Amino acid sequence: MxxxxxxxxxWTVPVVLLVIFxxxxxxxxxxxxxxxxxxxxxxxxxxANLERKFNLNKPWYVQYAQYVKGVATGDxxxxxxxxxxxxxxxxxxxxxxxxxxxxxxxxxxVLLGVPAGVLAAMRPxxxxxxxxxxxxxxxxxxxxxxxxxLLIYFVSVKWGMLPTSGWTxxxxxxxxxxxxxxxxxxxFARLVRGxxxxxxxxxxVRTAKAKGLRRRRVLTVHVLRNSLIPVVTAxxxxxxxxxxxxxxxxxxxxxxxxxxxxxxxxxxxxxSVVMGLTVLLSIIVIAANLVVDILYGILDPRTREART
Amino acid sequence: xxxxxIAGRVAGVDAGAPIRQSSLWQDAWRRYLRNRGAVAAGIxxxxxxxxxxxxxxxxxxxPNRIEFPDAYQGPSWxxxxxxxxxxxxxxxxxxxxxxxxxxxxxGATLAILLIGVAYGAISGFVGGKLDNALMRFLDALYxxxxxxxxxxxxxxxxxxxxxxxxxxxxxxxxxxxxxVVRGQIMTLKENDYVRAAYAVGVRWYMILGRxxxxxxxxxxxxxxxxxxxxxILGEAFLSFLGLGINPPDASWGSMAQDGRDAYxxxxxxxxxxxxxxxxxxxxxxxxxxxxxxALDPRTKET
Numbered sequence: 001m002x003x004x005x006x007x008x009x010x011w012t013v014p015v016v017l018l019v020i021f022x023x024x025x026x027x028x029x030x031x032x033x034x035x036x037x038x039x040x041x042x043x044x045x046x047x048a049n050l051e052r053k054f055n056l057n058k059p060w061y062v063q064y065a066q067y068v069k070g071v072a073t074g075d076x077x078x079x080x081x082x083x084x085x086x087x088x089x090x091x092x093x094x095x096x097x098x099x100x101x102x103x104x105x106x107x108x109x110v111l112l113g114v115p116a117g118v119l120a121a122m123r124p125x126x127x128x129x130x131x132x133x134x135x136x137x138x139x140x141x142x143x144x145x146x147x148x149x150l151l152i153y154f155v156s157v158k159w160g161m162l163p164t165s166g167w168t169x170x171x172x173x174x175x176x177x178x179x180x181x182x183x184x185x186x187x188f189a190r191l192v193r194g195x196x197x198x199x200x201x202x203x204x205v206r207t208a209k210a211k212g213l214r215r216r217r218v219l220t221v222h223v224l225r226n227s228l229i230p231v232v233t234a235x236x237x238x239x240x241x242x243x244x245x246x247x248x249x250x251x252x253x254x255x256x257x258x259x260x261x262x263x264x265x266x267x268x269x270x271x272s273v274v275m276g277l278t279v280l281l282s283i284i285v286i287a288a289n290l291v292v293d294i295l296y297g298i299l300d301p302r303t304r305e306a307r308t
Numbered sequence: 309x310x311x312x313x314i315a316g317r318v319a320g321v322d323a324g325a326p327i328r329q330s331s332l333w334q335d336a337w338r339r340y341l342r343n344r345g346a347v348a349a350g351i352x353x354x355x356x357x358x359x360x361x362x363x364x365x366x367x368x369x370x371p372n373r374i375e376f377p378d379a380y381q382g383p384s385w386x387x388x389x390x391x392x393x394x395x396x397x398x399x400x401x402x403x404x405x406x407x408x409x410x411x412x413x414x415g416a417t418l419a420i421l422l423i424g425v426a427y428g429a430i431s432g433f434v435g436g437k438l439d440n441a442l443m444r445f446l447d448a449l450y451x452x453x454x455x456x457x458x459x460x461x462x463x464x465x466x467x468x469x470x471x472x473x474x475x476x477x478x479x480x481x482x483x484x485x486x487x488v489v490r491g492q493i494m495t496l497k498e499n500d501y502v503r504a505a506y507a508v509g510v511r512w513y514m515i516l517g518r519x520x521x522x523x524x525x526x527x528x529x530x531x532x533x534x535x536x537x538x539x540i541l542g543e544a545f546l547s548f549l550g551l552g553i554n555p556p557d558a559s560w561g562s563m564a565q566d567g568r569d570a571y572x573x574x575x576x577x578x579x580x581x582x583x584x585x586x587x588x589x590x591x592x593x594x595x596x597x598x599x600x601x602a603l604d605p606r607t608k609e610t
Binding site for chain 1: 444445447448449450451452453454455456457459460461463464537541544545548549550551564568571572575578579582583585586587589590593594
């Protein structure tokens with residue numbers, strides 16, 4: 001197990017370096033330079049000074065090395081468009097809101113998705129089972145901009161119950177987090193139902209029943225515990241869903257978070273911000289992956305042998 | 309007998325395979341037809357595709373012509389889906405948008421398959437250290453969100469059109485496919501017929517091309533319908549954010565973007581393309597489930 005963890009940790013280093021390298025190379029290819037887009041003519045000397053200040057005149061490998069060094073020490077560099085701000089400022093200001101949104105969405109998913117899956121598996125082919133699986137299928141298929149628009153249309157505009165957009169009071173946070181949580185919810189419901197049905201057929205469950213344990217105890221101790229392992233493993237791909245979804249949800253509900261700012265930064269050609277945010281999001285996903293893989297090995301001893 | 313002759317004999321035995329193979333596909337087809345949900349989804353999927361192809365040709369309305377007097381009409385006989393803020397017929401325009409959305413969907417799915425098969429086949433076939441390195445690499449990348457990379461890719465290419473969207477949407481979406489293909493190749497490699505082929509001196513590329521890759525076809529067919537929903541939604545997200553297909557060109561995402569401003573007074577403009585996306589994605593998911601049950605009966609338990 002220790003060897004597996006070490007190998008797994010060591011492997012993330014080249015991957016992170018490669019992701020930074022790819023992002024870096026990609027950003028270098030983009031046409032246009034934020035310093036050239038103003039209509040006011042900038043004197044050549046000023047232009048040269050600016051490029052020197054931001055290291056744009058150095059060879060690419062020097063820039064890359066400096067950037068990696070920056071990332072390693074937690075410095076993502078200055079914004080190229082907003083003069084008085086660094087990428088770190090932007091991250092510090094906007095990121096907590098995105099994290100909160102993501103956690104709330106995850107909360108909705110656990111709160112509604114997991115019980116739906118458990119109940120569906122306990123009564124397979126019942127009406128509840130069909131209903132929750134239909135809901136799960138529809139939850140996967142509906143584009144979240146439609147869900148958001150419908151929620152705003154009915155809940156906010158027609159019934160006037162919740163605000164349409166913004167991110168200040170808790171009322172503001174209900175609709176965005178629910179919209180973002182819908183896909184994870186659908187995912188959990190389906191996943192938990194599947195693993196639980198599978199677990200119910202295991203020999204140890206039959207043994208537990210045969211030795212006369214009560215149904216409740218069999219379900220909680222033997223079935224549920226083992227069925228929830230995939231919920232932990234699903235955290236990494238779900239993080240990807242939540243990040244992707246946040247781009248849309250933050251946009252529609254005007255949540256001043258990272259997903260919304262990313263799109264703004266791309267339009268403004270703010271390289272360093274786009275690069276910094278991409279690298280940051282990637283590192284978070286890679287780290288989550290690492291943690292999940294290790295947790296999985298701890299939670300489910302059967303995988304240890306197979307995975308080393 | 310020389311080695312080549314033996315190889316020829318082996319290939320000859322292999323030539324008998326199509327009969328067995330077609331019966332495998334026939335079995336799968338029969339199993340698929342028994343799944344009513346999957347059949348209904350398949351028919352609906354085909355209907356949507358036919359609608360997208362046929363309607364723009366036969367429709368009396370020009371999907372791009374602006375007619376302000378006709379703007380914001382609700383559904384009627386002459387405009388079954390109503391009209392948008394420029395008075396364009398949404399029934400025709402949604403079909404036109406569907407061509408782009410579905411086209412990008414299949415294009416990007418194909419690209420994902422190509423990258424995934426190449427990566428997975430190399431990893432699974434070569435094995436050993438290379439396989440280990442390639443897989444640890446994939447482990448770390450697993451779950452990376454495709455959207456930021458798609459946006460980056462579009463920013464770098466600089467122009468947005470059908471093909472650049474295909475590239476953008478496939479660039480960070482092939483990880484799962486690669487892993488699935490690698491797993492298949494690893495399993496298939498252990499089969500006796502592959503060992504026998506090696507034993508009689510068949511070249512590696514023949515083994516890969518004749519014995520291994522054709523046998524991954526079933527998995528690949530499932531993968532098409534597993535990847536399609538994500539890609540179609542990805543196109544919609546990009547276009548909705550204004551970073552993908554731009555008006556006046558229509559895709560379902562850009563049409564939803566068109567309807568965004570008028571959602572309070574005229575919600576049908578955003579609802580129609582969104583429902584088209586949802587229906588297609590739902591169908592693709594059901595088709596994928598049906599195909600999985602049909603092609604791999606062992607996994608059918610729930």
